Amino acid sequence: MVVSASKEYPVESSEDIVRVRQQTRELAIAAGFNLVEQTKVVTASSEIARNALVHGGGGQATLELVRDGSKVGVRLIFRDTGPGIPDISLALKDGYTSSGGMGHGLGGAKRLTHEFDIQSTVGQGTRVTLLRWKGF
Amino acid sequence: MGQVLLITIQVDMHDQLAMTLQNDLMDRIVEHSSRGVLIDISSLEMVDSFIGRMLSNIANMSRLLDADTVVVGMRPSVAITLVELGLPMQGIRTALDVEKGIALLRHMTPSLY
Numbered sequence: 001m002v003v004s005a006s007k008e009y010p011v012e013s014s015e016d017i018v019r020v021r022q023q024t025r026e027l028a029i030a031a032g033f034n035l036v037e038q039t040k041v042v043t044a045s046s047e048i049a050r051n052a053l054v055h056g057g058g059g060q061a062t063l064e065l066v067r068d069g070s071k072v073g074v075r076l077i078f079r080d081t082g083p084g085i086p087d088i089s090l091a092l093k094d095g096y097t098s099s100g101g102m103g104h105g106l107g108g109a110k111r112l113t114h115e116f117d118i119q120s121t122v123g124q125g126t127r128v129t130l131l132r133w134k135g136f
Numbered sequence: 137m138g139q140v141l142l143i144t145i146q147v148d149m150h151d152q153l154a155m156t157l158q159n160d161l162m163d164r165i166v167e168h169s170s171r172g173v174l175i176d177i178s179s180l181e182m183v184d185s186f187i188g189r190m191l192s193n194i195a196n197m198s199r200l201l202d203a204d205t206v207v208v209g210m211r212p213s214v215a216i217t218l219v220e221l222g223l224p225m226q227g228i229r230t231a232l233d234v235e236k237g238i239a240l241l242r243h244m245t246p247s248l249y
Contacts, residue, residue, distance in 0.1 A: 014150035021148065021182065039182055039213040043221060046184040050151070105185050108221040 003075070005030070005065040011049050011078065012058040020049045020061045024076065027063050031072050033134050041074050041132040044112040047105035048078045048128050056080025056126055066131070073114075073133040081125040088118055140172040140241060141165060141203075142234065146179045154190045161194060165201045172241040173198050174234060178209025188223040195227045204244045206230065208237040 005027065009020055024045040028038040045061075052059040059080030066075045085091050092107050106128070110116040115131035141164055149157070165173065175191065177183065183191075195205040206229045210218075218225065229244075231237040 014152055018148050018150045025181070036213045036216050039217045040220065042182050043184050043217050046182065046186075047221075050184070050186060108185060108223065111220050111222060112217065 001066050001068045003064050003066050007063055009061045009063065010058075011052045011061050011080075014053070017046060017049045017053060020063070021046050023063055024074065027065060027074050028132075031065055031074050031134050033074070033132075037132065037134060040112040041076075041130075044109040044130050044132070045076050047109040048076070048130060051105055051128070052078045052080040052082075052126070055085075056082030058082075059125070071133050071135075073131055075129065075131045077130075078128045079125065080127075084122040084124055084126055085118075085120040086122050088120060139168065139170045140174060140238060141168065141170045142174045142176065144176040144179070148181075149187070151186055154187060158190055158194055158197070162197055162201065165198060165203050171203050171245055172238075173203050173205040174237045174241070175205065175207045176209050176234060177207055177214075178211070178233075180214060181211070183210075183214050183218055185221065185223050188218065188221075188225060191228055192225060195229075199227070204229070204241055206237040206240050208232065208234055 009023060010016055011020060021042050024042045025038055028041050033041065049061055057080060059078060062077040064075040066073050092110065109130060113130040113132045114136060117129040120126040143161060175194065191207055198205045208231045210230055229240060231240045
């Protein structure tokens with residue numbers, strides 16, 4: 001996989017989440033995503049960025065354009081040094097996202113992307129990687 | 137339009153602004169004795185779980201204040217994404233545009249209009 005156009009953004013405020021959304025949109029457009037593909041990856045980006053801020057206490061987002069053979073995609077990496085997620089499989093369950101803002105949005109973001117990876121250590125932090133390919 | 141409040145969301149709101157909107161709206165419903173709320177989201181290119189929950193909250197809170205809520209102007213790309221996101225948009229009525237939204241509100245509360 002070849003990475004081009006990698007840029008890092010802070011996720012320390014709700015305005016930062018807006019900026020990450022906008023930059024994700026621009027990157028998706030640069031990758032040639034159609035409107036629905038753009039909307040899906042931007043929405044996923046918003047979910048995980050918010051997690052990093054609200055649950056992770058803040059962190060950073062790395063937005064990348066990636067290529068693998070003829071495939072083009074957008075990869076997003078969100079890192080925080082927050083409390084970590086004790087039970088990832090529980091956090092991925094849908095029921096966990098519905099109750100009044102206590103949810104993690106992870107399941108939704110996973111459904112909106114093609115590749116999803118989460119690493120988390122209690123007391124150290126969390127890293128979520130999302131990837132969506134164009135045309136799939 | 138009678139006692140209908142129309143809110144048009146035009147900016148990419150950050151979370152605090154969304155909370156402010158929600159709270160201001162409840163005050164306005166009471167202030168104007170509104171029985172109907174139309175939320176125009178035709179400018180929104182994206183609805184994530186936070187915005188979705190805000191819309192749900194507005195519908196539920198308005199109901200407690202005896203008002204019905206209709207969300208209008210959802211873009212197709214947003215609708216497609218919302219379903220895949222898996223957000224349960226319970227209690228949210230929708231219509232294609234403001235005109236149809238008012239018609240739906242009239243239908244929901246015929247005694248009023």
